[in-house]
Amino acid sequence: MLTLDALREYGADVDEGLMRCMNNEAFYLRLVKMAVADNDMEALGQALQAGDLGRAFECAHSLKGVAANLSLTPIYGPVSEMTELLRSRSEADYSGLYDKAAAALKDLTALCAE
Amino acid sequence: MEKRALKPEFRRTVLVVDDEAINREMLGALVEDTYDVIYAANGREALEIIEDHRETLSLVLLDLMMPEMNGYEVLDRMHSDPALRRIPVIVLTSEKQAEIKSLQLGASDFIPKPYDNPDVMLARINRSIELAEDASIIQNTSVEDLTGLYKKSFFFEYCRQFDLHNPGAAMDAITININRFRLVNEITGRAAADAVLAEIGRAILEELKGSAGLACHPVSDVFFIYREHLDDMHGLLERITEHVRRVSQSSWVHLRMGVYSNVDRDMVIDSRFDRASLACDAAKHRYGDPVVFYDDRMHEDQMLAGRLVEDFEEAVRQGQFIVYYQPKYNIQRSEPALSSAEALVRWKHPELGMVSPGVFIPLFEENGLIMKLDRFVWESAVSQMASWKREHGYSIPVSINISRIDLYDPDLEAELTGLVEKYGIDTADLYLEITESAYTDDSRQLVESVTRLRSCGFKIEMDDFGSGYSSLNMLTRLPIDVLKLDMKFVNNLSDDPKGIKMIELIMDIAKYLGLIAVAEGVETAEQVAILKKAGVDIVQGYYFSKPIPGGEFEELLTSRAAGAGGRS
Incomplete structure (x- = not known):
């Protein structure tokens, strides 16, 4: 079962995220689980693979917004960096950042499944 | 939280x-x-x-x-x-x-x-x-729901704000009125009139788009616009009129506009619109051009009007009003003979000199002071008549002017008969001049009032006949003794054969109705000849004499030749 402690250990800024949820623990945890179930990360990967940087920007932007709201720092970091690069449609190598973000999401998914 | x-x-x-x-x-x-x-x-x-x-x-x-x-x-x-x-x-x-x-x-x-x-x-x-x-x-x-324009107090405040934020901008204050709105309101009904007001509001807002300005609907058919200076005011008024006529299908809509152009920014906002409204009022009387620009002469006229109203009471107290008498002559005799007079008021102002009655009478008619002035003139004239009668034995008929507003006074009859009794003159020597348009105003009540006066023995003289809209049919039913032709008939005589024909026609009517005909504004021997030929009984005008003080008139009376004592 997902707990605040587990999220803290994971690296999320739990106090900040909780505050945005009016310190309603159950609500916060439910939203984190919703984030995990979201398929934006998958969509981002597909867009990057297809070289559709516009679409990739939209996906990264969405992910960034959700991660920021819930203070999911491990995901927010790489996604935010990617968003800024994609904003100017830079032909950079995104694989490193993407893998990092995807791995962070995978970790969170694992936490939720526990 | x-x-x-x-x-x-x-x-x-x-x-x-x-x-x-x-x-x-x-x-x-x-x-x-x-x-x-x-x-x-x-x-x-x-x-x-x-x-x-x-x-x-x-x-x-x-x-x-x-x-x-x-x-x-x-x-x-x-x-x-x-x-x-x-x-x-x-x-x-x-x-x-x-x-x-x-x-x-x-x-x-x-x-x-x-x-x-x-x-x-x-x-x-x-x-x-x-x-x-x-x-x-x-x-x-x-903002008013009906027109979408500002209400007055907010409008003035926003104008002030506008000025603060736009120092140095050349601005115009504009007033728009609807011609004969009250009448139209009655004929078309409130809803149709409201629809027109709403469309005027919309048209004004449309006009203000893309230019700096704001507008207001302070009351009834009045609209104010405060906007950056515009040269083509006629175009503006035409576009608004056209929009309103088209959208509300009201071809009767005629707008007039008063413009105070390039306003004086030191003047308070309300006064700027007073000026625009003054110009708009002037547009009411100016046929042909619905746009009137405020000028300093208007301002001077207004200031003068304010001063005259202010000075009125003092003038009465100090005897600045003097009654003059313009002689009337019977021209149907072998020689023209002095027959009667019209009492006319003059104002000898201590600082302004002689003030024209053309200036102060309309003004006093507007604000009701005329009632007091009339009573002063009546009493002066009657007392003068009594004095002539007493000292020289002459009973000469004198016409006094009865203003429209006097006819609404329930005590009028008692006042006039009281005067006659007080001074001991003959009622039939007092002629009451009542302007033609008074009869068309609210005919029933006024006709009743005049009928009562006539039954008291006063002679009734219809003044300015032909200047208004009285119908011939009405003429047969009106309680009158004398028909006084409007001056313009006489002015048109010399160069216009139709003018002569018109006088002859009126004379036929007068004869048929048994009325005495008087012509005023007579200035030349030629006019006298024509009027005599047409059958006009009495004439008045500079050809014989301008209005003169009572003393001079008395001299005229005492020196009049044999055959005097003629009655009109």
Whole structure:
């Protein structure tokens, strides 16, 4: 079962995220689980693979917004960096950042499944 | 947590727009204790909801980056629709650089994502709603529903604000009136008249688009416009008139306009519009051109009028009003013979000199002072008649002017008979001149009043005959003894054979009705000859004599040749 402690250990800024949820623990945890179930990360990967940087920007932007709201720092970091690069449609190598973000999401998914 | 910034009479509704379900839920949770919440996942959905709830929606929390339709487009659409513009929008985005554009597009606030503190967030939401509601209250109290224009007090205040923010701008104050609005109101009914007022308001607002200015509907058919200087005022008036006639299908609409151009910025706003309105009043009497520009002469006239009204009481007390007598001559004898006189008032002002009755009489007619002045003239004339009778044994008929407003005075009859008794003159020697247009005003009541006077023994003289609209049919039923032709008939005599024919026709009517005919404004021997030939009995005018003081008239009386004592 997902707990605040587990999220803290994971690296999320739990106090900040909780505050945005009016310190309603159950609500916060439910939203984190919703984030995990979201398929934006998958969509981002597909867009990057297809070289559709516009679409990739939209996906990264969405992910960034959700991660920021819930203070999911491990995901927010790489996604935010990617968003800024994609904003100017830079032909950079995104694989490193993407893998990092995807791995962070995978970790969170694992936490939720526990 | 602070929740009660707003009065809780009812729960307001907030729309949360975000393509991410998680963000929607978070925002919803934030506001749901205070507000009812509706959700939209993209701009298109949001706009549909906004349209459906345009009356009741209190605020929109708007994300910018969304599929289908983005937040900018929503802002843009809302801003261009007056009904939606009142709904405040807070933009919430992680795009920090979007702030300026959002505010330019009409967002009332901008909060970067992720927001830090829910309490701050809620407080800002509350504040935006409050501000918008206050603005809406001001809008509703300052703007009139019917025309969409400002109410008077707000208009003057906004004009002052406008001046403060636009120092040095050349501005015009404009007044627009509807010709004969009261009559039209009665004929077409209130609803049709209101529709016209509403369309004038709309046309004015349309005209103000793209130019600096504002407008007001202070009262009834009066409109004020305060705008940057414009040269083509006729064009402006024509466009407004054309719009109103077309849209409200009211071909009867005729507008007039008074313009105080390039206003004096040191003058208070109300006075600027007094000037425009003064010009607009002048347009009422100026046929052909519906636009009149205020000029300093108008101002001088107005100042003079104010002074004359102010000085009136003092003038009466100090005897500055003097009654003159213009002799009337019977021309149907072998030699013209002095027959009677008309009593005319003159004002010898200690500082202004002789003030023309053409200036002060219309003025006193307007404000009712004429009643007092008339009574002064009547008594002076009757007392003079008594003195001539007493000292020289002459009973000479004198005409006095009865103003329209006097005819509404229930004591008129008693006053006039009282005067005659007091001074011991013959009632039949007092002629009462009543202008033709008085009969057409409110004919029944006035005709009754005149009939009573005539039955007392006074002779009734219809003044200015032919200047108004009295019908010939009416003439047969009116209680009159003398028909006094309007001056313009005499003016037209010399160069116009039709003018002569017209006089002859009127004389036929006068003879048929047994009326004595008088012509005034007679200046030449030629006119006298024509009038004599046409059968006019009595003439008055500079050819014989201008109005003269009582003393001079007395000399004329005593020196008149054999055959004197002629009665008209």
